[in-house]
Amino acid sequence: MTMIRKLGDFAKLAREKGPKKMVVLAPEDNDFMMAIKKSHELGYIEPILVGDKKRIAEAAQKVDFNIGSFRKISEEDKQSISDLGIRMLFSGETPIAGKGQIPTSYIYRSIIREEAKANSGMTVSVVSLWEVPGIDHLIAFTDTGVSIKPNMKAKKEIIQNAVFVFHLLGYTRPKIAVLSGQREVGGTMASYRDYEALKIEADEGKFGDCEIIPATSFTEIFLAGKKRTGDEKNVRKDCVPHILIVPCLDTGNIICKLDFFLNVKRSSLVATSRGPVCIPSRSDKSHNLVEQISMGVVLADHMERKKKVQK
Amino acid sequence: MIMNSFNDILKAAKHSGARRIVIPSPAREDIDVLSRAAASGLVIPRFIGETKSLKAIVGKSPLFPAGAEIISADDPQDALNLAIEQLKKGETDILMQGGINPQVLLDTLQDKSTGLKTSRTISYVSLFQHFSKDKLMLVTDTFCNNFPHVAEKQGILENALNLARTLGMEAPKVAVLAAIEQVNPAIASTLDAAILSKMSDRGQFGKATVEGPLDIDCAVSRAAAERKGLHSIVTGDVDIYVVPEIDTGYLFAESLAFFGKMRSAGVVLGTSSPVIINLPFISADDKAVEIALACLMCRKGKNHG
Known part of the structure; x- marks a missing residue:
């Protein structure tokens, strides 16, 4: 396929x-x-x-x-x-x-x-796919519609649903980022602890053919340790994961519908x-x-x- | 006059005269950025730290300006304490993070006896230059507060409104974001948004229109809002976006920076002097905008939050 x-x-x-x-x-x-x-x-x-x-x-x-x-x-x-x-x-x-x-x-x-x-x-979750200029594959935000504050169990099911969709789309081993507002202040966020726990399970193969990458923010994804410069030469688009697990409904819904503003295209669905x-x-x-x-x-x-x- | 771009901010700051900026334990990059800002007449820097090594770096900086000072301090905490003391005495105007750990810096600012907090809440505003039109967008809180409750959100909004007015926005339009535009007791962010919006209806934020809850499609698109039957002058023309919590705030700001390729700057609000901190998705060029922004906040001559 x-x-x-x-x-x-x-x-x-x-x-x-x-x-x-x-x-x-x-x-x-x-x-x-x-x-x-x-x-x-x-x-x-x-x-x-x-x-x-x-x-x-x-x-x-x-x-x-x-x-x-x-x-x-x-x-x-x-x-x-x-x-x-x-x-x-x-x-x-x-x-x-x-x-x-x-x-x-x-x-x-x-x-x-x-x-x-x-x-x-199977749980119910919404997968919102984005097509972004310069990124050579689809990316998905999930869950953008159902779980208001997904706990670990819910996030596992959300990952499984998204992996299911990406396998159907022909991606044999989708890369996943579990997103978090973790930064240098504010202690350890619950969303970051979820990332740590989910990564261990993914590494053990519990979610099938997929991989959780060691990044929880767009800065890590796009800059990979480098500094942002005015000419954007350090922004790399070849390492963007396929599936982005959002911390909560507010985050997911607010970001995924940025297609009303930014130069991206969106398409959402529920895979039952x-x-x-x-x-x-x-x-x-x-x-x-x-x-x-x-x-x-x-x-x-x-x-x-x-x-x-x-x- | 209203400022609509990062260039407008730089220009206005240059006209307002040089401010004194204090930097505890500065890193090499700080010195480069400040040398340029000093050369263009924005600031006179005062570096606090280990004198010998500072002199070595500063001496090598080709742009290093006349008037800059180096003050000796034994360790970063001493340097920070000294910097804050000088700000409080009015010897300097602006604080830059320098080499101070950001959590230590925030904790010190928050401290009731030794800190700089002057308003209800210390908060952070991210400022974006719109990618296609002459417009600045404020997003808050994108760094300081994890899960603010409604009273803190009120403070966060008040801080942002003050900054917006400094930028010349006379009646700022505010979108308090949530997942949906309807008030739903199961989604806490919609309740907070509705409360802030009602406070605004009652004139509690002065000349401003606060609309919430708004989902992002209604906030950024008048047409989308109309299709949902939501009519407001805020839709499609938002000056300030208030986010529900930090997971959303931080990732939303990053989305605008990376997916939207928008230039980004920011500043700490709610303190007696403007404070510039290091965020990973702000470029060195835009650090100069942050310095200019801080200068403009001094011009107002009162607290910024």
């Missing part, structure tokens, strides 16, 4: 692997419906629309999208919409689920329940044991949404293939 190095790579692959069935939860907003329309036209997905029939029809009409031929399931209660969609993913009816106008917390709740039923041992769930932010625009859907399609495809091999 070739390594996926750019978010743009997903578009080409999604066209090859699609269309895949995607259960779409409450597509009631124009931007989001537009993304579904484009993803369908590009051959990525065959949507199944779940939610308030009237609102879905209105949104479709506004973006000039003929939804007559798609399966529609009428449901108004948010938690019921979410439960129904995630159940379809876990029963194998659809390989992908995508969230529209439902708060993400409902989706997380549904996934947690289904993972428990499936006895998968049964398939990807696209969970765009309420402020994401439709072109970004299409990219997130293409990523879901490719990951779903890779998961299906992996399952076939395992059988």
